[in-house]
Amino acid sequence: MSFCVAVIGAGTIGRSFAWLFARSGYPVQVFDPRPDLAEVVTELQAEVSADAAAHDMLASELGTISLAESVETAVAGASFVQESGPEDPQAKPKLFAQIAAAAPKDAIFATSSSTIPASLIARHLPPEVAARVIVGHPFNPPHLMPLVEVVPAPATSSDTVERALEFYRSCGREPVALNREVRGFVGNRLQNALMKEAISLVENGVISAPDLDSVMKNSLGLRWSAVGQFEAMHLGGGRQRHPRFHGPHRDLVR
């Protein structure tokens, strides 16, 4: 049986994930209560086919995107479920119970949530189900941005972490597993720390918002698109490395 993927939620993130999974060769079942789902699915399939044709891919290398009439039919044959529904801490646990009840017994259940941890989503689920619930948090849009943050709850099995990493890698992503849950995960925590300083600089009249954007694009953004910040610090220090790292943080950049 082929590896099928279910996408629950066809908003900005869900549609982009459906595109990615089909473009990576997986059959994709999409469910969303939106009334225009048929048009959305038709359009997605056309976009995936056009992109694949532009890259000289064979039709057989592509997955197809199908409309599912319900959560249950979407997940019934799925090995991997990517949930991208509303960011509602009341709704997600119920949705995952519904997904788990209809999905195969070894399916992985990933949420795109940026704020709701797997431990909250799975807290009322039986341990054998909770072991397969995990965060797979993308950066928008996931079909273009390589990172997926894979964040296990304490109840998530290491097998689930490995299988989620493997699946995202098979879609050409660069997933990173966090060691444990932390609010905002890693990317948004970094972003928020920087954003706080950015807002302060603009509010205090040091620089305009467009000029601050220009600073970012033409220095740190360009650098960090090629070299992460620890590596950049290390390289920037020459033979003696950066003097700031001769202190308590020295070991971090070894």
Add this chain to the structure above:
Amino acid sequence: MSFCVAVIGAGTIGRSFAWLFARSGYPVQVFDPRPDLAEVVTELQAEVSADAAAHDMLASELGTISLAESVETAVAGASFVQESGPEDPQAKPKLFAQIAAAAPKDAIFATSSSTIPASLIARHLPPEVAARVIVGHPFNPPHLMPLVEVVPAPATSSDTVERALEFYRSCGREPVALNREVRGFVGNRLQNALMKEAISLVENGVISAPDLDSVMKNSLGLRWSAVGQFEAMHLGGGRQRHPRFHGPHRDLVR
């Protein structure tokens, strides 16, 4: 008379600036007390010529890099002086007094310093000289990184700001002028804010340093190389923009 540039200090930053200025067509005089300055200058000139040849440029479109025997001979005919000496708050004011005494009366005096403001460097200089002292802080290496932070002191004239911006733009850079001096300027303040959070995440065991670098490269770095953070927040919010910006910071992203 042609527009000549003096580069004072031939360390990592000074050499890269000399390369950039010559590659942009300016005659460059380089001074540094290092004993191997002749070899450094010869090597730089060869690199600039090789790069220009690889881009099918005519020799006449290039500047030449010359060795100066002293600060005074380096700056004697210079319209723009880029100082990249040691980051020493005691030494820089003396060096700039020495530069100003020997340079043309309308030359601009820029420092590459990332920590010493123009107000400190120029505080004992007469007002007509202090008006021409400014920070031109690059990101390493300046011949590749587009940003130059142009930071005026209160005594710096607006004409100096404009001329510095114009000069860096003529070298293909993307300079940004700050409205006023602030410790760390903008780029390094943003970097430090993010770095503090990055170190905290690694020290608290949430993620390894190499994985954190991977998060950065494959999400924020990639994004910020194309779109600054305010613009990204704006675009990310769709029609209603990002909910976080419906609060007190709404005006920043208009």
